[in-house]
Amino acid sequence: xxxxxxxxxxxxxxxxxxxxxxxxxxxxxxxxxxxxxxxxxxxxxxxxxxxxxxxxxxxxxxxxxxxxxxxxxxxxxxxxxxxxxxxxxxxxxxxxxxxxxxxxxxxxxxxxxxxxxxxxxxxxxxxxxxxxxxx
Numbered sequence: 001x002x003x004x005x006x007x008x009x010x011x012x013x014x015x016x017x018x019x020x021x022x023x024x025x026x027x028x029x030x031x032x033x034x035x036x037x038x039x040x041x042x043x044x045x046x047x048x049x050x051x052x053x054x055x056x057x058x059x060x061x062x063x064x065x066x067x068x069x070x071x072x073x074x075x076x077x078x079x080x081x082x083x084x085x086x087x088x089x090x091x092x093x094x095x096x097x098x099x100x101x102x103x104x105x106x107x108x109x110x111x112x113x114x115x116x117x118x119x120x121x122x123x124x125x126x127x128x129x130x131x132x133x134x135x
Contacts, residue, residue, distance in 0.1 A: 002033055003100060003108040003131065008040045011130035016044055019123055027114030029127060030055035034106045036063040036090070044114070051113045058097030058111025058124075060090050066106055069097035070121065096120030098128045 008031040019027060026044035028051040033039050038056055043049075058069050065072050073093040076082065083091050095118075097111040110131070112124040 007134040028055035054113035057092040062097035063109035
């Protein structure tokens with residue numbers, strides 16, 4: 001099973017519209033398949049280009065590790081590890097990445113970047129909820 005890019009696009013636009021209504025900074029949304037390959041990217045008008053790689057990195061990390069980037073960061077801290085220990089230059093420990101599961105099977109992951117990290121996490125959860133409804 002994989003996530004459908006049309007489902008992701010619809011969920012993303014709904015989440016982006018809601019985010020825009022609150023007049024916060026523009027963000028980037030990324031979705032990857034279970035292997036971490038990019039399947040969807042949306043950059044809100046005015047979002048800095050640098051956010052693209054950050055959103056993709058958050059989604060990629062969540063897919064490859066099978067946990068949120070928040071949980072991954074805690075693991076790094078608890079086990080006194082560094083990102084370099086994982087030998088993957090695409091990893092990030094920035095919060096705002098979530099894996100997506102269907103019937104306990106990893107089907108992809110998403111990442112959001114552009115606001116304070118706490119806000120990225122909230123938007124990412126909202127994005128995930130909209131996708132999960134369709135799975």
